[in-house]
Every structure is written in structure tokens, then in C-alpha cells.
Amino acid sequence: MSEKTRKKTHSLMPRGKNETITVLIRGGGDLSSAVIHRLWNAGMRVIVCDLEMPSCVRRTVSFCNSIYEKEWTIEGVTSRYIDGIDAIEETLAECIIPVLTVPDHVVLKAVHPDVFIDATISKKKPNYDLSWAPLVIGLGPEITAGEDADLVVETQRGHYLGTLIQKGKALPNTGIPGNITGHTYDRVLRAPCEGEVVCLRRIGDQVNEGEPVLTVSGQPVRAPIDGIVRGLIAHGFHARKGLKVGDIDPRGFEDHCYTISDKGRTISGAVLEAIVNFFVSEGSLRFIKNGCDHA
Structure with a gap:
């Protein structure tokens, strides 16, 4: 047709x-x-x-x-x-x-x-x-x-x-995340395995590199860089391995978390x-x- x-x-x-x-x-x-x-x-x-x-x-x-x-x-x-x-x-x-x-x-x-x-x-x-x-x-x-x-x-x-x-x-x-102050892949949090997500931090929280942000099936997912938690998948979500479960914004502006980009x-x-x-x-x-x- x-x-x-x-x-x-x-x-x-x-x-x-x-x-x-x-x-x-x-x-x-x-x-x-x-x-x-x-x-x-x-x-x-x-x-x-x-x-x-x-x-x-x-x-x-x-x-x-x-x-x-x-x-x-x-x-x-x-x-x-x-x-x-x-x-x-x-x-x-x-x-x-x-x-x-x-x-x-x-x-x-x-x-x-x-x-x-x-x-x-x-x-x-x-x-x-x-x-x-x-x-x-x-x-x-x-x-x-x-x-x-x-x-x-x-x-x-x-x-x-x-x-x-x-x-x-x-x-x-x-397949390349958007560049924010020189950070692309290294600002994204991904599930290391399949399993249930437990959020340890909230969107809008400031975190330091290496700090645990959430766990997937008990395995910690750590902040890859310093910044603010801009994205975080829902607590209790069942994630597949490799799924994007969060992202860190190195600019650190809290209002960016609550306003349209x-x-x-x-x-x-x-x-x-x-x-x-x-x-x-x-x-x-x-x-x-x-x-x-x-x-």
C-alpha cells in the first residue's frame, strides 16, 4: 500500500x-x-x-x-x-x-x-x-x-x-555517550551483572571517584569520576548485565538534575x-x- x-x-x-x-x-x-x-x-x-x-x-x-x-x-x-x-x-x-x-x-x-x-x-x-x-x-x-x-x-x-x-x-x-567536559564513557554507570538494583545514593547527591552509588545483585557500582549523580535507575529494578543504571555529571550543578536539558x-x-x-x-x-x- x-x-x-x-x-x-x-x-x-x-x-x-x-x-x-x-x-x-x-x-x-x-x-x-x-x-x-x-x-x-x-x-x-x-x-x-x-x-x-x-x-x-x-x-x-x-x-x-x-x-x-x-x-x-x-x-x-x-x-x-x-x-x-x-x-x-x-x-x-x-x-x-x-x-x-x-x-x-x-x-x-x-x-x-x-x-x-x-x-x-x-x-x-x-x-x-x-x-x-x-x-x-x-x-x-x-x-x-x-x-x-x-x-x-x-x-x-x-x-x-x-x-x-x-x-x-x-x-x-x-554508542558514545555525550561529551561533558571531556568525559564520555567514564561518566556512565553500568550494571556489572544481572540482578536487582539497590540504590545507595540519590539523584542530586555529590559523589567522589570510587564511592559506591548502587549495587546490582550485591556487587557495588562505584562513581568513575567526581561529580553529581544526575541519573539513577529505580531502586528494585532488575537490570541486565551492561545496562546503563546511572550517570555522573562532572559539572556538579544540582539544578541540572531537575530541569530539562x-x-x-x-x-x-x-x-x-x-x-x-x-x-x-x-x-x-x-x-x-x-x-x-x-x-
Whole structure:
């Protein structure tokens, strides 16, 4: 089936003064949460799907942390874990972002979103296509614009970060963590074995090189450098060997642990641009308002 034919399976709802854009997002990690935060503050209705035990590390700036904490607030925007589709509208009416562990393809059939965004940055071939929503957006490598998604957003740091790709893929994954004051691999904490995580420190704590930050199956994971614990996987998470379970920021700024990153803001701006451009071109962007006060 051609792209044009597949896209014809969707018809945009006529937009009156009380209607807004509904966005379904796969993934509630830190970069996804930057997108969620931006779209919510732009007045859109945002619904989030994630796993029952997300492996997010930057939990303080990840809306999926509400799955562990029931509710979570990032820069004035609150999310809430809900256990079923029936609670979506009620939660949105309270000006709170609903976060579900119901599979997104099930939620999609119930809410019929205007936009579907894969924000997991899984770096894997996706299991969705252009038929999922009038506008489908993917973040990061291995998603093909024009086949899997309408647009792909470049997520690799550097000159092309935030580029909207209309055909082809984002740059391939380098496997190299972002460079912070000369530190890349040596600022990341990884599980030395499979097993349950026990956190010994908290996000925002200052640590010295060699200090234990957590254990995995009883084996200590030590800070590789001096700095602040910026990311730490959830206590009790069952990690596989080699999984990223934390990271240390050598700059040591505590407020960086609780605010959206420059990378996240760049990516989220690109997504907002893509959505606005699409609905303007469709002639259906008359009013964007989710009914919440965005002070």
C-alpha cells in the first residue's frame, strides 16, 4: 500500500473553537518528557504510554517516573500514572498528563490521536507505520521517514541536532555517550551483572571517584569520576548485565538534575514545529487549547 493510500485511511476531525490536538507518545524518558512538556505547554492534549518498569535513568526529569511515584512534576507540569484507558479523559480534565502501561496500539484505537510520536529512541526498527495517525513522528536512528514515520527528528548531539528529516533516517548511533567536559564513557554507570538494583545514593547527591552509588545483585557500582549523580535507575529494578543504571555529571550543578536539558529543548522544539506546520498545511489548526492554565 502506498504512503498516499495509507494516509487516506485517516481524516482529520473538523476543529472547532473547543477542540485541540491529541498526541499519543510512546516513551516517557527524559528526552521524550521534554517533548511532552513542550507540547502540553503549547496547549495540546498529551497521553503517554510506557513499560510497567521503565529503565529511565534521569528519573527526576522523566514523566514515566510517575509509574513508580504515582505522580510526577517537571517544571510545573504534572503527570499521573493511571491503570486504564477509562481514566484518560478524567485525568486530562484535571490538567494532568495521563501515563499508562497499557500497550500504545490499544490506547491508539481508543483515543484516535491526531499525532503519534515514538520518543523511545530505541535505535531499533519500529513496529508501527504511517497508518497509526494522521501525523507520525519518530525520534532518533533506525526510523525511516516516508515509510515508518512522516518525519524523523535527529537526536545526535552536534550540528544536526533537532533537524526534521522528511526522507531517510537519522544519523546512526555512535554508542558514545555525550561529551561533558571531556568525559564520555567514564561518566556512565553500568550494571556489572544481572540482578536487582539497590540504590545507595540519590539523584542530586555529590559523589567522589570510587564511592559506591548502587549495587546490582550485591556487587557495588562505584562513581568513575567526581561529580553529581544526575541519573539513577529505580531502586528494585532488575537490570541486565551492561545496562546503563546511572550517570555522573562532572559539572556538579544540582539544578541540572531537575530541569530539562538543552538537548531535550532542541528536540522538543523540532517536534512542535513539525506538528504546527502539518496542521497549518492541512488547514485544520484553528485553535490549540487543552483548557489548562500555562503560567
